[in-house]
Amino acid sequence: MRDQKNYIQLIYRIIIGLILVWFLSTIWPYISNVILMLVFAFLFTTILLSSVDNLERKINNRGVSVLLVVILLLGSIGGFLGSFISQISKQAIDFSKRVDKETLTIEFANLVEKFTSSLPSFLKTGQSSNEDFASKLAEFTQTVLGSLASMAGAVGNFMFLATMIFIFTIILLAEYHVFRKSLVSMIPNKYFEIGLKLIFNIEKSVSSYLKGQFLSASSVAAMSIAGLIILNLAGANLTLIIFIGIIAGLSNLIPLIGPFVGMVPAILISFMNNIGNDASTAHMLFGVLPSPFFIFDIILMFLIVQQIEGNLITPTLVGKSVGLHPMLVMISLLVGGTLLGPLGMLFAVPASGIIKVIFKEIAFVRQNAQYL
Amino acid sequence: MKSAKWENIFKGWNNKESNEILTLKQVPVFRDFQYSDFRELENLMHKREYKTGDYIFKNRAPGEGMYIIVKGNVKITVGTRSKKENVFAKLTDGEFFGELALFDDEPRSANAIATENTQLLGFFTQDLMTLQERNPVLGQKILFNLGGLLGERLRKTNSLLVKEQTKK
Structure with a gap:
């Protein structure tokens, strides 16, 4: 009899849960x-x-x-x-x-010529005619205009x-x-102390996560600055290198897009500094890959920094800060990314931390239910 | 005429003492505190209301911190109401209880029951930790005063024990 009651309760809870999920998914576009x-x-x-x-x-x-x-x-x-x-x-x-x-x-x-001549023969394409070029130019202008309009909308929204x-x-x-x-x-008096502890632990988890993120951004900034000083960005001054490092560190907080945003100013400055310099135009990375204006050197340096940050610093520092196992951090990042894209990745770790805290407190309440 | 908006923006400079601050001033744990210290404590503490007969906490329940009585009466007991209730103490306005929970993770060692409609201020381990982080001097002052009070109680208990043993 009691088992049957438990089953009915379980079914009732599942139905309520499903209704809640449906309701949330329906109103989500309006409240997101x-x-x-x-x-x-x-x-x-x-x-x-x-x-x-x-x-x-x-x-x-x-x-x-x-x-x-x-x-x-x-x-x-x-x-x-x-x-x-x-x-x-x-x-x-x-x-x-x-x-x-x-x-x-x-x-x-010169650059295009040098670049195409250094490419393997199977990658080279045939010369295009002037007519082709004109139609491509018109198409390109149209795309640029369209992108500009959507960009203006995005800027307004932002x-x-x-x-x-x-x-x-x-x-x-x-x-x-x-x-x-x-x-x-x-919070009702009965659950007051437990509820307070739960709120405190959630706040602690979020603030530890933010501290972890700050540490992670700082380490990316420091590594980028060190990397750029080693590469010397072929002539950029130290103030600019520090600025680029800070931008790389901050933008790294946004998963997926962030790391690439950090590269852009470095590449731009390297290009501006080295235009007209024959040695930099003919520069080869490791003597194999043509890397005009040190572009691929910079990209490689940022990729190394991101690998160290993504595989070593974030899982250990950020995972430790919210009390999650590095493996769980990776899984939550994957789940967050799949569900909500870059934003989902941004909030995946603190959200998992909060869920962990809630489950821990629920278990504690169940264990001490007779004393409450 | 005073504007409500400006009054709200500068409300911190209006040093009118609330009921809670007036109660906190009576508590020996917070002696020698400045007005700004009391305001910080007031920000951290939680006002709760209990009806006659309500349990504030039960014996063996996980404890998180202490309560200060703003208005009302509380009895501290062991045993259940149906089976041999033993009343240890009856507390009233300005008195406090449950302070041991600030120091250890042990469960509560007695029941606390409101004997009339009661207003309490709750001050918990988490609040003390927050205070310790934000204003370590104030946190230490509280810990020092609490230590002094606990020492005083221990001395009283010791002398009672000695008296009982000499009687035997």
């Missing part, structure tokens, strides 16, 4: 953006919370503390971007002084998301303790 904004705002709040709390203790005012921390953060981001852009534009001005349009065209023609995340972060920072207390006050 808001949830994404809230998750990002929560992550930024976790990063900035201790600074706001420390300042509040000194000046005894929450609102002003939030304002000062946010202004300082925006100032540092602005300062970093401003000085990076000014360094890049200096480099670009220098580049435009050294090179005029004609030499650039000749340089490109700006909207960023503004909303910024506003949510300010509100969360200002009212974090109030929100947390409201959440805690909703």
Whole structure:
């Protein structure tokens, strides 16, 4: 009789679970953006919370503390971007002084010729006719225009998301303790202490994950800077190398796309520095692969950095920080990536950490149910 | 006329003491604390309400921290209500209990039951750890005061034990 009751309960729970999954999948397209904004705002709040709390203790005012921390953060981001852009534009001005349009065209023609002549014969394609070229050019222009329009839309969408995340972060920072207390006050007295422990452990897991990510980004930045100094980027100044390293470290936080974003400024600067330099145009990587402007040297260096980071640093540092086995970190990254793409990979590890904490507390409650 | 918006932004500079801060001021664990310390504690603590007869915690339940009585009465007992309930202590406004759970992972050693509608402030191991991370000086002050109080209680228990043994 009791077994039968248990079966009915189980079936009832499965049905409720299925209805919930169906309901969530139906409303997900409408709420996904808001949830994404809230998750990002929560992550930024976790990063900035201790600074706001420390300042509040000194000046005894929450609102002003939030304002000062946010202004300082925006100032540092602005300062970093401003000085990076000014360094890049200096480099670009220098580049435009050294090179005029004609030499650039000749340089490109030489480069293409050298590159194709060094390729194995089966990879070489036949010469295309002028007519082919014209139709290809028209097609290319159309594609570029289409991409520009979609890019403008994406930029607008990104700006909207960023503004909303910024506003949510300010509100969360200002009212974090109030929100947390409201959440805690909703827990029934019976489960109060357990619920509080669960919230604390989730917060701890997220903040440890962020610390792990910070360590991982810092190590990528340090390794990239060291790698670029070894390659010397053929003439780039140290400030620019440090900027590129920091960009590589930060962009590395976004799985899949991030690592490639980090390479772009390095390749661009190497190209601007070395245009017109015959030795760099004819440079061969390991004396085998043609690597004009050291492009493949840079790509190889970044690939090595990413391999060290992806296979050694992230599984050990990040896995340790959320208390997950490296194997489990890999599996969650794969599952997150398959389900939600790069964003899924970004949130896979902290989400697994949170799920682990919840299961641990559920087991604890079941074990101590008679005392609650 | 004062604007509510500006009052809200500068609410930290309005040093009006809440009921909770007034209660915390009576607790010996928080003696010699500044107003800003009390505000930080108030941010961390959790206000709970219990009806007459509600268990705050049960004997052998996993314990997470201490409670301070803002308003109401609490009895500390062992045994069940149906079988030989032994009342150890009756506590009232400004008194605290359950502080041992701040130091160890052992389960609770007694029941705590509200004997009338009671308002409590909960202060837990996690809150103490957060405080220790954010404001180590304040965290140490609490630990030092708690240590002093526990030492005082141990001395009292020892002298009672000695008295009992000399009686025999």
